[in-house]
Amino acid sequence: MSGGHGHGHTAGADRRYLIGALALIAGYMAVEVVAGVIANSIALISDAAHLLTDASAIALALVAMRIAARPAGGAYTFGYQRAEILSAQINGVTLLLLVAYFAYEGVRRLLDPPDVHGPVVLGTAVAGVAVNALAAWLLSRANRRSLNVEGAFQHVLNDMYAFIATAVSGAVVWLTGFRQADTIAALVVAALMLKAGWGLLRDSGRVLLQAAPAGLDPDEIGRLLAAQRDVEEVHDLHVWTVTSGYPTLSAHVLVARGADCHRVRTRLADLLHERFAIGHTTLQVDHGAPGLERHCVDPHGPRHSDPLKSPYGEP
Structure with a gap:
């Protein structure tokens, strides 16, 4: 019996970049919730929920990195390196639960659209694009070999696209009075969340089920x-x-x-x-x-x- 050892495994992403992105997203999330309530916009509130999952993904990545750094010992012969995979599962499930809620709420509002303050939606969404672009840049500089870090990066990137859709809906409501545009934007956000959540569950599930890595036959x-x-x-x-x-x-x-x-x-x-x-x-x-x-x-x-x-x- 013999073994060749050489993990080639790095410790994880740079904590400074993750903490910086987390501070940006958490701070703007609070602003967006207030703006969403004032504007009566489900698109803004759904974007804020997406920001919550982004912040959760980054926070879980930070916690998982700390846990995974613990040395192997006792019954845990590989250490705690799968902590990041478990946090990715949690994040994926959370995304799918939010998708179900916003899909239901979106359909309900399509049938009975409320009044929406277009200018508030537009201004908040444009600022959100800038915040997410900066957070995505920070995460792109971290070590993206980690499934959690890559998942957080993709979430923030998708959220930036969602803010663009929300900004468009705010302009449409403001200029044309077409109130359903806000709900359509929320459904677009839900679709992006579904894609990201399913991708996290699929990739982390392969690891937990001990499937061969993608690309290896x-x-x-x-x-x-x-x-x-x-x-x-x-x-x-x-x-x-x-x-x-x-x-x-x-x-x-x-x-x-x-x-x-x-x-x-x-x-x-x-x-x-x-x-x-x-x-x-x-x-x-x-x-x-x-x-x-x-x-x-x-x-x-x-x-x-x-x-x-x-x-x-x-x-």
């Missing part, structure tokens, strides 16, 4: 390993992600009689790192021939072997 990896010199078979191949930017692989490798197990293991670990950027590998390497000896009590997954090779490397 376990079958392709298995075939490549089996085609290497002195390798007879590869099975029990597992590829998963511990946390953002931390792909991990384990496998059982059978090598030809007379081959140096340590050299084969080192060669395969280097190949995985160079071709697939997998720095954390655990390879169990044994001598044996496919189908002739049983090394695993309960082997999982497909077996990979090169059909051009015969047992023990014989021609």
Whole structure:
């Protein structure tokens, strides 16, 4: 049994940029709630709710970064690095719950549109575009390998687009008196929240279910390993992600009689790192021939072997 270690995993995003973006968003969120109540605008209030999810995403990212930095020990052999994945799940669920509320409220207001103060909506939304643009710039300078940081960045970016839609609706209400424009803008915001929430749940769910990282095909990896010199078979191949930017692989490798197990293991670990950027590998390497000896009590997954090779490397 042997392992190649080299996580290539950084600690997380720059806390200063996240704190700066959080202060901007939280401060403007309070302003927008007041403006939304004064203008009787569901578009502004829904934008404020989106800002709340943005602020929550950044706050959770900061907390998760602190938790994930704790050293591994005891039962937590990988440490607490999946804290960011759990916070991404929470953020995604929150987004979807808000989508349901604003979709319901939006449909209700389409049928019975209230009076909306267009100039207040327009002015507040234009200021919101500027605030979100600055927050997005701050987050773009942080380490976006973290799923939380990238999710927060996408939220703020989507929120900027939502503010643009709200500004347009405010101008339409002000200039034409078409009150439904405010509700249509709110539904656009809800659609953006749905996209962001679903994306977070999908990506974090893949990590929690230990699916192979996007862009890595376990079958392709298995075939490549089996085609290497002195390798007879590869099975029990597992590829998963511990946390953002931390792909991990384990496998059982059978090598030809007379081959140096340590050299084969080192060669395969280097190949995985160079071709697939997998720095954390655990390879169990044994001598044996496919189908002739049983090394695993309960082997999982497909077996990979090169059909051009015969047992023990014989021609």
